[in-house]
Amino acid sequence: MLPYTCCTRYIRHQATTKLIKNISCAVLQGTNIPEVIQVRKQSKINLRTNSNSNPGLASSIKKIYCNERDPGNHTLKDVGLMHEIPKEDQSSLVLKYDKGFRKKFLTEASAVDKLCIMVRKPGLELVNYLKYSNYSTAVNRYLMYGPAGCGKTMTMMYAVDYCKKQGWLIVPVFNPWTFIQYKNTYIVHQREEIVRSLWNKERVDHPEIAARWLENFRQINSGLLETVFTTREYTWSKHEKTKSGVSFSTLVDLGIARIRIATDVAGCIIREIINQDSPDFPRTLAAVDSANSIFGISTLKIEPGVYLEPQELALVHNFKKILSNKWKNGAVIVGLNTSGIPSQTKRIAKVSSEHPYDILGQEGFDILDPHIPIHVPHYTDKEAISHLAYYQDRKWLVGRSTTEAGEAEILQICGNSPTDICVYCGHLY
Amino acid sequence: MTTVQKICVSLNMPRIRHIRVFSSVSSAGLVPKPYLPDNLMKKTKERIARHPSFLADTLEGEWSDIWPLPNQFNPYLVPLPLRMGHTQKFCVSPDKYTSVELLKVQNFLHLTPPAIKKHCAALKKFCTPFPKELKTQQDCEREFPVETHTVDYVAAGKTPRNPAARVVTKTIRLSNLVLDHHARLKLTQLAGKERYNRSNDILTIKVDRCPVKKQNQDFADYLLTALYFESWKTEPWESKENTSHSDGYYWWEDSPSYQNVKNLSLSWDSPAVEKYRESVREIKLEPEPEKLGILTEERKEAVSNYKDSVIKLLNLPVLA
Numbered sequence: 001m002l003p004y005t006c007c008t009r010y011i012r013h014q015a016t017t018k019l020i021k022n023i024s025c026a027v028l029q030g031t032n033i034p035e036v037i038q039v040r041k042q043s044k045i046n047l048r049t050n051s052n053s054n055p056g057l058a059s060s061i062k063k064i065y066c067n068e069r070d071p072g073n074h075t076l077k078d079v080g081l082m083h084e085i086p087k088e089d090q091s092s093l094v095l096k097y098d099k100g101f102r103k104k105f106l107t108e109a110s111a112v113d114k115l116c117i118m119v120r121k122p123g124l125e126l127v128n129y130l131k132y133s134n135y136s137t138a139v140n141r142y143l144m145y146g147p148a149g150c151g152k153t154m155t156m157m158y159a160v161d162y163c164k165k166q167g168w169l170i171v172p173v174f175n176p177w178t179f180i181q182y183k184n185t186y187i188v189h190q191r192e193e194i195v196r197s198l199w200n201k202e203r204v205d206h207p208e209i210a211a212r213w214l215e216n217f218r219q220i221n222s223g224l225l226e227t228v229f230t231t232r233e234y235t236w237s238k239h240e241k242t243k244s245g246v247s248f249s250t251l252v253d254l255g256i257a258r259i260r261i262a263t264d265v266a267g268c269i270i271r272e273i274i275n276q277d278s279p280d281f282p283r284t285l286a287a288v289d290s291a292n293s294i295f296g297i298s299t300l301k302i303e304p305g306v307y308l309e310p311q312e313l314a315l316v317h318n319f320k321k322i323l324s325n326k327w328k329n330g331a332v333i334v335g336l337n338t339s340g341i342p343s344q345t346k347r348i349a350k351v352s353s354e355h356p357y358d359i360l361g362q363e364g365f366d367i368l369d370p371h372i373p374i375h376v377p378h379y380t381d382k383e384a385i386s387h388l389a390y391y392q393d394r395k396w397l398v399g400r401s402t403t404e405a406g407e408a409e410i411l412q413i414c415g416n417s418p419t420d421i422c423v424y425c426g427h428l429y
Numbered sequence: 430m431t432t433v434q435k436i437c438v439s440l441n442m443p444r445i446r447h448i449r450v451f452s453s454v455s456s457a458g459l460v461p462k463p464y465l466p467d468n469l470m471k472k473t474k475e476r477i478a479r480h481p482s483f484l485a486d487t488l489e490g491e492w493s494d495i496w497p498l499p500n501q502f503n504p505y506l507v508p509l510p511l512r513m514g515h516t517q518k519f520c521v522s523p524d525k526y527t528s529v530e531l532l533k534v535q536n537f538l539h540l541t542p543p544a545i546k547k548h549c550a551a552l553k554k555f556c557t558p559f560p561k562e563l564k565t566q567q568d569c570e571r572e573f574p575v576e577t578h579t580v581d582y583v584a585a586g587k588t589p590r591n592p593a594a595r596v597v598t599k600t601i602r603l604s605n606l607v608l609d610h611h612a613r614l615k616l617t618q619l620a621g622k623e624r625y626n627r628s629n630d631i632l633t634i635k636v637d638r639c640p641v642k643k644q645n646q647d648f649a650d651y652l653l654t655a656l657y658f659e660s661w662k663t664e665p666w667e668s669k670e671n672t673s674h675s676d677g678y679y680w681w682e683d684s685p686s687y688q689n690v691k692n693l694s695l696s697w698d699s700p701a702v703e704k705y706r707e708s709v710r711e712i713k714l715e716p717e718p719e720k721l722g723i724l725t726e727e728r729k730e731a732v733s734n735y736k737d738s739v740i741k742l743l744n745l746p747v748l749a
Contacts (some may be wrong), residue, residue, distance in 0.1 A: 076748070124748060125748045128746065129746075132745065132746050134744070137693060140745075145732075325693070353723075354723065355724050355728055356732065365713075370689060370739045372740060373735065373736050375732075375733075
């Protein structure tokens with residue numbers, strides 16, 4: 001059964017106190033109410049009557065799921081419908097470490113027993129570009145920007161789903177934030193070790209994180225790795241070599257087994273992708289989320305008092321290479337994490353930003369230029385109602401929430417922000 | 430009315446109703462200071478009362494003739510029974526003839542309203558009327574672009590000096606100066622962010638480092654002239670390599686954006702490249718926003734212009 005009954009009260013207390021705390025803090029300090037709440041436009045649905053018995057607008061929606069399994073065939077008429085990801089695909093899309101989807105979304109998916117991404121206009125735009133771009137010239141870059149919690153990562157996963165169905169090779173860099181910035185320095189197991197690199201003395205390796213990344217890489221490209229081969233010989237250290245013509249899967253296995261050289265293996269994979277020559281090489285999609293962490297500051301210390309810069313990390317150096325447009329036959333999708341603008345001190349200012357280039361910085365803009373910035377805004381009214389209809393279909397929202405009054409309450413509090421609807425509905429009954 | 434009251438009326442001063450003429454207190458046990466025996470006290474009182482300052486008829490002419498300039502307090506000239514000073518225990522309060530406090534403080538007896546009127550009337554023949562051409566604020570600014578702001582402080586105290594009076598602020602709107610693109614950028618950078626307001630285009634220079642106001646004014650003048658002439662000079666180190674986009678310069682041909690577009694191997698003559706160049710310049714040379722991170726209308730337009738230009742450059746279809 002639905003597992004929310006035990007923790008409803010706690011979650012409701014948390015969510016509402018957070019909302020109230022935000023507003024009251026702002027009022028006490030005399031500042032404006034946080035922009036997250038201000039920017040939302042009020043929904044223009046006609047919610048005059050607040051009856052507690054009539055079913056609301058969401059119950060009148062009949063078609064909720066999209067019948068087309070391939071995102072390439074979705075059109076503008078499908079906006080608002082839910083694109084389902086069946087269980088067979090979930091095993092390769094939902095990765096073991098550094099998941100692409102947000103944690104909240106995955107818990108909701110496990111509660112509701114279905115993983116669905118809503119079809120929205122930015123997603124359709126992206127897939128349209130991916131369909132018709134010219135793959136014989138240099139790579140196209142696409143940048144997602146928008147307010148916090150509006151679905152940048154979800155549109156990215158939607159595009160990843162499309163690419164998987166077309167048989168592309170995917171390079172997932174979903175959360176570089178975890179190894180550049182430590183959020184919890186008190187939990188000892190999250191502190192990973194950093195080691196001087198063997199390949200290049202000036203850089204620094206992340207052995208365990210690179211091993212995890214290789215596992216992710218193996219999981220998301222389940223069948224393809226055996227068909228791709230390296231083109232030259234690599235010497236990892238004095239005693240270890242790999243000859244040319246070895247498939248990617250053996251490379252990845254080697255990297256996972258020998259953690260010491262895992263970062264170098266990752267670098268070698270990326271180098272192969274960038275310098276690809278043969279016509280059999282599959283098209284590659286590099287999906288980089290939270291790209292602003294690569295251009296920001298890190299809190300890692302190699303010696304007491306000496307902070308590392310992100311460029312000195314070997315993994316980051318390699319991921320930056322894939323962001324450039326020096327290679328062909330692929331695409332790069334970049335997402336931004338809006339919750340941090342780096343400042344001069346080692347602290348990140350807790351300001352949520354909508355503007356893409358404030359977060360990326362000048363260096364990021366230079367590397368990504370020319371790219372196509374895609375705006376991922378808040379929901380339209382139709383999309384908000386279809387989100388509620390989806391919850392009702394899964395029997396998550398029952399009782400008063402299906403009435404007009406309940407709907408009016410939900411939409412008034414959450415506005416049109418997807419994350420807020422997700423969080424608020426998480427404890428309704 | 431007593432004589433003193435009559436004097437007050439003629440001098441235009443606030444009427445004093447009740448005047449207590451001092452008298453010796455000689456009850457048992459209480460001894461006044463200064464102590465004089467009764468007969469001597471009587472004599473001094475008579476002598477004082479005979480002094481011309483107590484008699485209204487002897488007040489010759491206007492007050493401004495008697496007290497034309499700032500002067501130390503002269504109890505014989507001032508016909509008012511003023512008292513100042515701390516009263517000691519069992520003593521009468523000191524009168525104006527014996528109190529030193531009255532001599533120490535400033536008095537503004539030379540600045541009575543009739544005296545000021547007389548002075549202004551005398552000066553009037555040297556003045557010209559306010560020019561009729563200067564009707565609006567903009568006219569005044571056109572003729573006199575530099576505005577000097579100083580504050581004078583008046584307080585009743587021991588000294589008329591106030592250390593806050595030395596501050597001098599000069600403001601000028603930069604559109605009144607002859608500046609080319611390089612000079613304007615250099616001037617705003619030399620002045621600094623706190624002194625130049627971009628929304629008003631006003632440069633403010635506040636000087637308080639010298640002890641005297643005149644010195645500060647001269648220094649502010651010097652600063653303005655130095656800024657203006659320095660901004661017109663180009664130093665040898667102000668070359669292309671050393672300037673960055675934050676200074677206001679952006680050469681697209683030398684930038685990494687150009688290198689990236691080169692990778693695309695396009696024809697350079699197409700109008701798409703020109704449009705792309707303009708949009709990149711617009712984004713790079715954006716002035717610093719007041720609040721980082723908020724998408725205002727202009728910034729939104731800049732980003733969407735950039736998007737359109739890149740779509741045209743890469744020949745991508747737009748979603749119908």
